[in-house]
Amino acid sequence: MEKNQYDLCLEILKRLDQSGILNKIILIGSWCLPFYEQYFRGIKYQPAIKTRDLDFLFTKPLTNNIKADIPALLKDLGFIVVFKGSKGYIVLQHPDLIVEFLVVEKGKGTDNPIPLPGLGINATALRYLSFLTMNTIKVEVDNFTVTLPHPANFALHKIIVAQRRRNSEKKEKDRDAAMNVINALIAKGEKATLQRSFNSIPDKWQATILKGLKTENENDIIELLRQNAKTR
Amino acid sequence: MGVIKGVLKEELANSLSMKKGYEKELADLPRGSLVKKKRKGHDYYYLLLREKGKVKSIYKGKVSAEEINKYKKIKEYRAKYRKLLSKVKKQIRFLRGTLRGKESV
Numbered sequence: 001m002e003k004n005q006y007d008l009c010l011e012i013l014k015r016l017d018q019s020g021i022l023n024k025i026i027l028i029g030s031w032c033l034p035f036y037e038q039y040f041r042g043i044k045y046q047p048a049i050k051t052r053d054l055d056f057l058f059t060k061p062l063t064n065n066i067k068a069d070i071p072a073l074l075k076d077l078g079f080i081v082v083f084k085g086s087k088g089y090i091v092l093q094h095p096d097l098i099v100e101f102l103v104v105e106k107g108k109g110t111d112n113p114i115p116l117p118g119l120g121i122n123a124t125a126l127r128y129l130s131f132l133t134m135n136t137i138k139v140e141v142d143n144f145t146v147t148l149p150h151p152a153n154f155a156l157h158k159i160i161v162a163q164r165r166r167n168s169e170k171k172e173k174d175r176d177a178a179m180n181v182i183n184a185l186i187a188k189g190e191k192a193t194l195q196r197s198f199n200s201i202p203d204k205w206q207a208t209i210l211k212g213l214k215t216e217n218e219n220d221i222i223e224l225l226r227q228n229a230k231t232r
Numbered sequence: 233m234g235v236i237k238g239v240l241k242e243e244l245a246n247s248l249s250m251k252k253g254y255e256k257e258l259a260d261l262p263r264g265s266l267v268k269k270k271r272k273g274h275d276y277y278y279l280l281l282r283e284k285g286k287v288k289s290i291y292k293g294k295v296s297a298e299e300i301n302k303y304k305k306i307k308e309y310r311a312k313y314r315k316l317l318s319k320v321k322k323q324i325r326f327l328r329g330t331l332r333g334k335e336s337v
Contacts, residue, residue, distance in 0.1 A: 049239055054247060078316045082253045093250045095319040169238020176235055 005096045006034070008044035009054060011077065012099065016056075017144040019068035021119070026147040028102070028132055028154075031186040033177065035139050036151055036184075045184040048177040057102045057131045058116075058123060059147075069120040074099070089113045090121045101177060104129045131157045134200055152190065154195035159212040160205060173218060182221060191224060198225045239332070244327040247320050254317040261310055265283035266292070 003077040009031065027035065030050035037047060071081045071092060079092040079099065092099040092112065103114050105125040113122035130150035139146050149157070155178040162174035185194050198206060206225075213222045264281035265310075277292040279298075 042263070049235060051239055051242060060333060078312050080250075080253045080257050080313075082247075082249060093246070093253055094318050095250065098246060098250075167238065169241070173235045173238060220330045 005052075008077065008094065008096050012054065012097070013072065013141065013144060013146055015073050017072075019073060021068055021070070022144060022146070024057055024060040025056040025101075026133065026136055026149060027055070028129070028149060029053055030177065031055070032148045032151075032154055035141070035146060035148055036154075036181065038139050039137060039151060040184045040188060043184055043187045045187075047165070048180045049173065052096065054096045054097045054099045055102060055134060055220045056099070057104070057129055059136075067118045070101075071120050087112055088122070091126050092121075097229075100124065102126055102129060104133065128157060128160050131160075131201060133204070135197060138195070150193070150197065151181045152194045153183055155179075155185070156194075156197055156201075156209055159209045163208060163215075165227045175212075179216075179218070186224075195225060195227075240327055240331055243250060244324065244331065248325045251317065251320045251324060254320060258310065258313050258317065261306050261313075262303075264290070264303075266295070266300060267305055303325050 013022060013027075017024070030048070031054050033047035033050055037045060037161065043206065071079070071090075074092055074094075077094065079094045082091050082093050083089070084091050089100075101116070101119075101121055101123040103123045103125050109127065110125060112127050113124045115122045132153055135150040135153050136147050137150050139148060148154070158174045158178035158181075162171045162178065165171040182194065185191070210222055210225065212221075213225075264279040267278050267280050269276050269278060275294070277295045279290040279292050281288050281290070
């Protein structure tokens with residue numbers, strides 16, 4: 001991992017922690033992969049490729065007493081606010097990292113960004129993100145704690161998302177990341193956790209995961225997940 | 233190989249958007265630098281800026297500490313953004329060079 005990039009990531013996490021935001025968000029996306037190294041200590045685990053996108057998912061409702069201007073918080077690090085797409089999704093860009101905030105999509109969903117006025121940003125609402133919040137782990141970094149989706153949820157979520165991708169390269173990247181984490185979980189002896197995560201989601205989502213695994217001929221994983229589904 | 237190429241393409245698109253972003257930030261910063269001059273024991277300030285290739289000096293007189301600080305911050309941000317813009321341009325050159333192969337981006 002490039003040192004400057006990792007140090008910048010830590011500095012962002014530190015500032016979010018100091019402003020009382022870090023305990024309301026979880027780190028999602030490809031930046032979870034290097035942090036999973038701590039979870040998979042002692043296991044052969046090589047984090048898959050990651051991009052500059054540092055994505056945070058709000059898991060708790062924001063109370064009025066939390067007021068932190070996130071763009072101002074990161075301005076002196078050189079982050080600039082960029083409005084993405086015609087809807088104006090806010091991303092904070094820096095040559096080493098691109099910070100984006102997300103929320104769980106509710107109801108029928110919306111294409112519009114969700115305003116977070118107390119924080120000076122807006123967030124993108126996406127489907128299936130609730131799966132990442134169902135089971136989380138905590139990782140100690142420097143003097144603070146970062147919450148991540150449990151690797152089992154992360155991997156199964158990636159399999160769902162991969163199938164919704166139009167871009168074949170992104171699809172392959174998601175699939176690689178998912179299989180990398182699933183294999184590490186199996187090596188760690190966490191087949192049961194994987195099965196529990198699979199069983200915690202609606203049947204329709206389960207079917208999507210099985211379909212995705214079938215396309216990739218991951219029959220052993222399908223068998224592992226199905227075995228447990230039968231014994232539920 | 234497809235995954236790496238996909239990531240590089242995505243990073244190139246991000247860097248191109250970032251280049252525009254930093255150029256806009258730089259263009260939006262108030263122009264000029266505040267310069268102090270001492271005359272007969274008093275401090276007076278001038279705003280120095282370049283116009284049509286020539287350095288122009290605008291008399292500002294005595295300015296508040298707040299304004300001095302404002303221009304100091306602007307100077308810092310201008311230097312920071314220029315440095316980051318240069319980094320982004322290097323990234324773009326690198327990514328274009330790496331992707332320049334059988335297929336055009």
